[in-house]
Amino acid sequence: MEKKEWYFEYEIKTNRPGILGDISSLLGMLSINIITINGVDEGRRGMLLLAQNEYQIVRLESILRTMDTIKIIKLREPKLRDRLAVRHGRYIQRDADDKKTFHFTRDEIGLLVDFMSEMFKKEGHKLIGIRGMPRVGKTESIVAASVSANKRWLFVSSTLLKQTVRDQLIREEYRSDNIFIIDGVVSTNRASERHWQLVREIMRLPAAKVIEHPDIFVQNSEYSIDDFDYIIELRHHPEEEITYELVQNQFFPESDLDGFDF
Structure with missing residues (x-):
């Protein structure tokens, strides 16, 4: 099965050291690769991800929603505005x-x-x-x-x-x-x-x-x-x-x- 790109954007609710590390570790355990990461707005980060199948993304979303330090803003197939936001650091x-x-x-x-x-x-x-x-x-x-x-x-x-x-x-x-x-x-x-x-x-x-x-x-x-x-x-x-x-x-x-x- 061909891998597919996804766009993940989240807002930091509780700013503490290690949030990005926690998310990166979670993505690693689910075998989801990070293509690009950048800040896209004040207090928000955006990521372009590469996953083998949609089930990995469903599992990712279910786990992310249990985390009280972040809020999921977008988790979807990337649009042009998403790609440019990650590339330039602004929407x-x-x-x-x-x-x-x-x-x-x-x-x-x-x-x-x-x-x-x-x-x-x-x-x-x-x-x-x-x-x-x-x-x-x-x-x-x-x-x-x-x-x-x-x-x-x-x-x-x-x-x-x-x-x-x-x-x-x-x-x-x-x-x-x-x-x-x-x-x-x-x-x-x-x-x-x-x-x-x-x-x-x-x-x-x-x-x-x-x-x-x-x-x-x-x-x-x-x-x-x-x-x-x-x-x-x-x-x-x-x-x-x-x-x-x-x-x-x-x-x-x-x-x-x-x-x-x-």
């Missing part, structure tokens, strides 16, 4: 009301890159929106995640180095393993109908598409926020408000857009 913050919206700050760029990279590795259509103020690192994070996922990225519209507004692709670029990057502001303010026709073609591809400024994008297209699989919000600090007043109320001349990362 991705998820919106309480909108489960497809995830929050990051500038000092969590590494976590964001890993998160997007794992999404990019999965085949098929994915529509990802990313919100954020100027120069917070949106485009750079997308490119870094593409590199991490060993995928090629294509700017359909962008202002990273020089304003890009494409209205056609060459045959080799219509690949489902490419990452297509669209800036909602540039596409709205500078694009022709040929560009929007290209956008529609790309949206039908079974590939990952990342839209910067998704709110501006949906206001000026036939798409809606409900079409997005994930929404990422990137801030300089947790209290920063993401606003679009500047780009909504002013039509930027091309010289102002060049080299400006919204």
Whole structure:
């Protein structure tokens, strides 16, 4: 029987020396291997485990529930957020009301890159929106995640180095393993109908598409926020408000857009 991974997270109720040793010894007696261990929140630890069968996990849970020094938070097959929490020592913050919206700050760029990279590795259509103020690192994070996922990225519209507004692709670029990057502001303010026709073609591809400024994008297209699989919000600090007043109320001349990362 093939071994299977499990995620175990617990909260320390009574902090005393030797708790981790007790748990490690218990796992050893049950022939369950520890793959990775890390603190994932204040007073909590997370572990990726490898077990031969589910019965070992059932026995583990029954014994753990007799221990008064810890509280089991999660014992399940690992999700992406679990794996990233153990890897980075912190959980991705998820919106309480909108489960497809995830929050990051500038000092969590590494976590964001890993998160997007794992999404990019999965085949098929994915529509990802990313919100954020100027120069917070949106485009750079997308490119870094593409590199991490060993995928090629294509700017359909962008202002990273020089304003890009494409209205056609060459045959080799219509690949489902490419990452297509669209800036909602540039596409709205500078694009022709040929560009929007290209956008529609790309949206039908079974590939990952990342839209910067998704709110501006949906206001000026036939798409809606409900079409997005994930929404990422990137801030300089947790209290920063993401606003679009500047780009909504002013039509930027091309010289102002060049080299400006919204």
